[in-house]
Amino acid sequence: MDILTRSQSAKIRSSGTPQIVLKARNVVRRFGGVVALNNLDLDVVEGQILGLIGPNGSGKTTFFNVLTGIYAADEGAISFLEKEITNLPAPQVFRSGIARTFQRARVCLSLSVFDNIVLGDHPRLQQGLVFNLFRRSSFRREYEECVERVRELLEMFAPHLVAKMFEPVETFPMIDRRRIEVCRALFSSPRLLLLDEPSAGMTHEETRLLVDEIVALRTKRHKLSIIIVEHEMDLISRITDRCVVLNFGSKICEGTYDEIASDRNVQEAYLGVEA
Amino acid sequence: MNSISIYRNIFVSVLLGTLFVVAMMMAESQVAVLSLIVLAAVSCIVLQKKGVIRKLGSDFASAEKFANGTIMIGALATAVVFAGDHFILLMLTTVLIYVVACLGLNIQFGYAGMVNFAGAAFFGAGGYAAAVLTMQTGLPHLVVLVIGGLVAVIVGFLLILPVLRTRGHYAAVVTIAFSLLFRTLVEVSPVLGGAQGSPVTGMVIFGWNFNEGYQIAGFDVSFYINYFLFALILTAVTFTIVRRVERSWIGLNMDSIRIDETASACFGMNVARWKVTAFTIGNFFMGIIGAFYAMMLGFIAPNNFTFGDSLIMVSIILLGGIGSIWGIILATGIVIILPEKLQIIQEYRFLIFSLGVILVLLYRPNGLLSRAARTYFPGLLRGAR
Amino acid sequence: MDIGFIGQHLVNGLMQGMIYSLVAVGFTLFFGVLDVIKFSHGDVLMVGVFAGLTAFFGLDALGIENPYILVIAIILFSTALMALLGIVIAKILILPLKGAPPLNILLITLMLGTLLRESVRLFYPNGSNSKAFPAILPTDSFTWGNFSLRLDSVMLFVAGAAVIVGTYTLINRTRLGLAIRAVAQDEETARTMGINFGFIVLFTFALGSAIAAFAGVMNGFYYNEINFSMGLLLGAVGFSAAIIGGLGNLYGAILGGFLFAGLQTLAAAALPFSSSYKDVFAFAVVIALMAWRPTGLIAEKAYARV
Known part of the structure; x- marks a missing residue:
C-alpha cells in the first residue's frame, strides 16, 4: 500500500528518501477479555498528518495510551526515530520526542497559561532544590528565558493570549484551553504530536478555526509529524495526508481520506451493516 | 504617589x-x-x-x-x-509552632496533593527525638532540632512505599493507620516513657538559656520570650522556604502532580521524585518544630500527638484555604487562640471546631483566604506584562 | 501453650473479627453506592451503643426484666435509631456533597465523627466516663478441660453471622439488592433504568448504619464496657479492614475484618512482645499490605481513565 500522498511523494523525490518516524508492529493490548488493540501495524512519515479514525471504543485512544506509556502493550513493538520505545515509562517516551493532548483538554485549570505551557518542557528546566530555592538570581534568569519562549510560542499560535499569559486557564473558553494544550504539547518542540479529539466540546465554528490553525502549524514546523484522533470527518478530510481506520482494535483500512471514505469495510464499520 | x-x-x-x-x-x-x-x-x-x-x-x-x-x-x-506574661507568650508561641507544622503539611497536602493524616505523628517523632537526645546526650540543641527534623524524615521513609503506591482513600488509610500506630507505640513503649511521657531539657543555644527570664529596668520579662523569638525566626525561615518552593519549578511540579498525575508523567515528570520531595520537606519541618515544642514544654506525652491533633492540622489547612500561606497563619491563630480566650467554649471547643470545619467545607470550600495565582517574582509581573 | 489458652484467643479473635467485619461491611456498602468514605461510621456505632444503653435504662425503669425482651428491645431500638441517623447524615451531608473532592467528604465525615463523639461526651449524663453495658445474656458455659466457651459468646457470634448472611442475601438475592448493585455499577445507567437513586442511597446508609449499631451493641454485650471514644478505633479498624479487603466488595470487607482480628490475636497470643503492641502490629501489617497491594487484596478492577 502506498503510504505517501502524491504531493508528498513529489516532495520526497526531490529531497531524498521518506523517513518513517514512528513504526508500530503487531501491537496488542487486552483489558480482561476485551482485545482493545489487535495486532496493530502503524507507520507515521515525517511531516505527515495521520488521521486515526474509527467508531467509539475501536481502540484509538488506547493506542495513544499504549504509545505514550500510560498502558503497557501486551505484545508487539513500537520504535520511534529508530529507537525502541515499547513499554517505556511515560516520562521517557516524552523525552524521546512524543507529546500529546488529551480527550478532555487536561490542562491545569487553576494554573496560569504560562504555568501550563512551561510544564510542556519540564525536562529542560533545572530541577535541583538548591537551584530553585537558593540561587534565586539564576532561577530568575531561567524564568525570564521561559517567559520569552512562551511569549514567542503564543505569538505564533495564539497571539491574543500573550497579554493574558499570567491568568488562570479556568477563565478561558474551551477553544482557548485547547490552544493552550496544543501550545503545551509544542513547547518542547516534539517530533511527533498526538492530538486526541481536538474538536471535543467545541462548537462547529471553533472547530473550523482550530483546523485552520493546525493547517497553519504545518507550515511553521516542517519536521513535525502529527497523529490526530477525530470523529469530525470534515476535519479529517481537510487536514490529513493519510488515514488509518480501526474497528474493534484492528486496522480495517488505510489510505487517503478519499480512499477510505469509499471503502466498503469502513462504511460497514460506521453504519453497522452486516458484511 | x-x-x-x-x-x-x-x-x-x-x-x-x-x-x-x-x-x-x-x-x-x-x-x-x-x-x-x-x-x-x-x-x-x-x-x-x-x-x-x-x-x-x-x-x-x-x-x-x-x-x-x-x-x-x-x-x-x-x-x-506581653513580655511579662507567661501565659500569653506561651499561647502566641504555640500559634507559631502550629504555623510551622502546618506550613510543612501544606507542602505535602496543599501543593503535592498528598493526604497526610499523620502530621501529629511526625511532629511527635521530632519531639521524642528531642526528649531522648537532650536527656541522654550533650548534643548542642540546634543540632537536636535538626536531628528532630531528620528523625521525622526517616520515620516518613518507612511510609514512603505505601504512600507512593496508593491514591485517594487508600492513601488516607495508610496515614490514618500510621497515626494510630504511632500513638499506641509511644504509649506502650517503656523506652519513651509510656503513657506518662518523658521529660525534655529546656533549650540552651550558645549559652543562651531559654528557661531563664530577665529583669529589664526593674521589669520582669518572662522566659517564654526566648521561645517566642526563636519560634518567630523559625517561622520566618519556614515561611521563606515554603514561599520559594511555591514560586519555583518545584512548586509548579507539585501543583501539576496534584491536579493531574497522568498528564504530568506524559510531559516527562518523575512523579515519584516530587512526591518524595514534598513528603520529605514537609516532614522535616514538622519534626524540627516538634522537637522545639517538646523543649519548650519541658515534657512530652502521647496525648500531645493524637490522631485528633493530626486532624486539627489538616483542618487548619482547609480552613485557611488549601495552599494559602497567609490563610494558614490566620486559621492557626483562630483555631489556637479562640478556645483559649473564650472560656465559655473551652469545654465545647472540639464540638464547635468540628462544626466550624463542616460549615466552612460546605459553604466556603476554598477556605478563608484562598490561594492566589502563582507569581514567581512578585512585582516583576507588571514588567513582564 | 495449652488448649484453653489457644481456645480463649480463638474465641476472642472470632468475636473481634465478626465485629470488625460488620463495621467494614458498612464502609464497603457506602463506597459501593456513592464512592464515598464515611468516616463517621465508627462514631455512629458508638452513638448506637449509647442508644442501646438508654433503651436498657428505660426498660429497666419500667420494670421489665426478661433478658430476651431486653436484648431484643435494645437491638431494635439501637439499630432503628441509627438507621434513622444514617438517613439524616446521608440527606444533609453526603448527598449534597456529591461530586465534591473526595478528600472534602472524608474530612467532613471525620469532623462529623468528632461532633458525635463530643456530643456524647458533653451531653450524655456523665458521658466522659466509661459505662458498664448490661450483662443480661445467659452466661452458662460449656467446658472442655480448661477451655470454657460461654453461651453468650456463641449467641453473639451466631447473631453476627446471621446479620452478615442476611446482608449478603439482601444484596445478592433480592430486587432491592439488585438495584443497589446497579447503582454501584453505574449510577447513570441505573437512573435511566428507572431506579430511584436517592432512595437507594438513603436505604444503603440506613442499612449500613443499622449494621454498625448492631456491631456496637454486640461489642457492648461482649465486653460489658463502653465509652464515648470507642468509635474512633473501631471506625479506623473497620475502614482499614474494608480497604485491605478492597473497597466496594462484600467478601473483601469480611476477609479484611477477620484478617485484622487475626493479626491482633496473633500479636497478643503468639508474638514475643507484650500484648499491648497488638494494635501497633496489626496497623503495621495493614500499611505493609497497602504497599504490596495498593488497591486491596481483592483488587478493584479499574483502569486509569484518560
Whole structure:
C-alpha cells in the first residue's frame, strides 16, 4: 500500500528518501477479555498528518495510551526515530520526542497559561532544590528565558493570549484551553504530536478555526509529524495526508481520506451493516 | 504617589491587626472577648462587601517585602507588650509552632496533593527525638532540632512505599493507620516513657538559656520570650522556604502532580521524585518544630500527638484555604487562640471546631483566604506584562 | 501453650473479627453506592451503643426484666435509631456533597465523627466516663478441660453471622439488592433504568448504619464496657479492614475484618512482645499490605481513565 500522498511523494523525490518516524508492529493490548488493540501495524512519515479514525471504543485512544506509556502493550513493538520505545515509562517516551493532548483538554485549570505551557518542557528546566530555592538570581534568569519562549510560542499560535499569559486557564473558553494544550504539547518542540479529539466540546465554528490553525502549524514546523484522533470527518478530510481506520482494535483500512471514505469495510464499520 | 498610598494602607492595616491581637490578648471578661470577635467578624464582612479586602490583598501583593517586614514588627511589638506574661507568650508561641507544622503539611497536602493524616505523628517523632537526645546526650540543641527534623524524615521513609503506591482513600488509610500506630507505640513503649511521657531539657543555644527570664529596668520579662523569638525566626525561615518552593519549578511540579498525575508523567515528570520531595520537606519541618515544642514544654506525652491533633492540622489547612500561606497563619491563630480566650467554649471547643470545619467545607470550600495565582517574582509581573 | 489458652484467643479473635467485619461491611456498602468514605461510621456505632444503653435504662425503669425482651428491645431500638441517623447524615451531608473532592467528604465525615463523639461526651449524663453495658445474656458455659466457651459468646457470634448472611442475601438475592448493585455499577445507567437513586442511597446508609449499631451493641454485650471514644478505633479498624479487603466488595470487607482480628490475636497470643503492641502490629501489617497491594487484596478492577 502506498503510504505517501502524491504531493508528498513529489516532495520526497526531490529531497531524498521518506523517513518513517514512528513504526508500530503487531501491537496488542487486552483489558480482561476485551482485545482493545489487535495486532496493530502503524507507520507515521515525517511531516505527515495521520488521521486515526474509527467508531467509539475501536481502540484509538488506547493506542495513544499504549504509545505514550500510560498502558503497557501486551505484545508487539513500537520504535520511534529508530529507537525502541515499547513499554517505556511515560516520562521517557516524552523525552524521546512524543507529546500529546488529551480527550478532555487536561490542562491545569487553576494554573496560569504560562504555568501550563512551561510544564510542556519540564525536562529542560533545572530541577535541583538548591537551584530553585537558593540561587534565586539564576532561577530568575531561567524564568525570564521561559517567559520569552512562551511569549514567542503564543505569538505564533495564539497571539491574543500573550497579554493574558499570567491568568488562570479556568477563565478561558474551551477553544482557548485547547490552544493552550496544543501550545503545551509544542513547547518542547516534539517530533511527533498526538492530538486526541481536538474538536471535543467545541462548537462547529471553533472547530473550523482550530483546523485552520493546525493547517497553519504545518507550515511553521516542517519536521513535525502529527497523529490526530477525530470523529469530525470534515476535519479529517481537510487536514490529513493519510488515514488509518480501526474497528474493534484492528486496522480495517488505510489510505487517503478519499480512499477510505469509499471503502466498503469502513462504511460497514460506521453504519453497522452486516458484511 | 500611588505607591505611597500602598505603603500607607499596609501600615494602617497591620497596625490595626496588631492592635486587635493585643486587645484580644488583654481582654479578660467573656463579654469583652465576645465583642472583639463580633467586631472582627462584622468588620471583615463589611470590608469584604465594600471591596476593601480585595484592594488590600493587591496592595499586600504588590509591596510584599514591606508588608512582611511590617507584620514581623507587629509580631515583635505584640511580644514586647506581653513580655511579662507567661501565659500569653506561651499561647502566641504555640500559634507559631502550629504555623510551622502546618506550613510543612501544606507542602505535602496543599501543593503535592498528598493526604497526610499523620502530621501529629511526625511532629511527635521530632519531639521524642528531642526528649531522648537532650536527656541522654550533650548534643548542642540546634543540632537536636535538626536531628528532630531528620528523625521525622526517616520515620516518613518507612511510609514512603505505601504512600507512593496508593491514591485517594487508600492513601488516607495508610496515614490514618500510621497515626494510630504511632500513638499506641509511644504509649506502650517503656523506652519513651509510656503513657506518662518523658521529660525534655529546656533549650540552651550558645549559652543562651531559654528557661531563664530577665529583669529589664526593674521589669520582669518572662522566659517564654526566648521561645517566642526563636519560634518567630523559625517561622520566618519556614515561611521563606515554603514561599520559594511555591514560586519555583518545584512548586509548579507539585501543583501539576496534584491536579493531574497522568498528564504530568506524559510531559516527562518523575512523579515519584516530587512526591518524595514534598513528603520529605514537609516532614522535616514538622519534626524540627516538634522537637522545639517538646523543649519548650519541658515534657512530652502521647496525648500531645493524637490522631485528633493530626486532624486539627489538616483542618487548619482547609480552613485557611488549601495552599494559602497567609490563610494558614490566620486559621492557626483562630483555631489556637479562640478556645483559649473564650472560656465559655473551652469545654465545647472540639464540638464547635468540628462544626466550624463542616460549615466552612460546605459553604466556603476554598477556605478563608484562598490561594492566589502563582507569581514567581512578585512585582516583576507588571514588567513582564 | 495449652488448649484453653489457644481456645480463649480463638474465641476472642472470632468475636473481634465478626465485629470488625460488620463495621467494614458498612464502609464497603457506602463506597459501593456513592464512592464515598464515611468516616463517621465508627462514631455512629458508638452513638448506637449509647442508644442501646438508654433503651436498657428505660426498660429497666419500667420494670421489665426478661433478658430476651431486653436484648431484643435494645437491638431494635439501637439499630432503628441509627438507621434513622444514617438517613439524616446521608440527606444533609453526603448527598449534597456529591461530586465534591473526595478528600472534602472524608474530612467532613471525620469532623462529623468528632461532633458525635463530643456530643456524647458533653451531653450524655456523665458521658466522659466509661459505662458498664448490661450483662443480661445467659452466661452458662460449656467446658472442655480448661477451655470454657460461654453461651453468650456463641449467641453473639451466631447473631453476627446471621446479620452478615442476611446482608449478603439482601444484596445478592433480592430486587432491592439488585438495584443497589446497579447503582454501584453505574449510577447513570441505573437512573435511566428507572431506579430511584436517592432512595437507594438513603436505604444503603440506613442499612449500613443499622449494621454498625448492631456491631456496637454486640461489642457492648461482649465486653460489658463502653465509652464515648470507642468509635474512633473501631471506625479506623473497620475502614482499614474494608480497604485491605478492597473497597466496594462484600467478601473483601469480611476477609479484611477477620484478617485484622487475626493479626491482633496473633500479636497478643503468639508474638514475643507484650500484648499491648497488638494494635501497633496489626496497623503495621495493614500499611505493609497497602504497599504490596495498593488497591486491596481483592483488587478493584479499574483502569486509569484518560
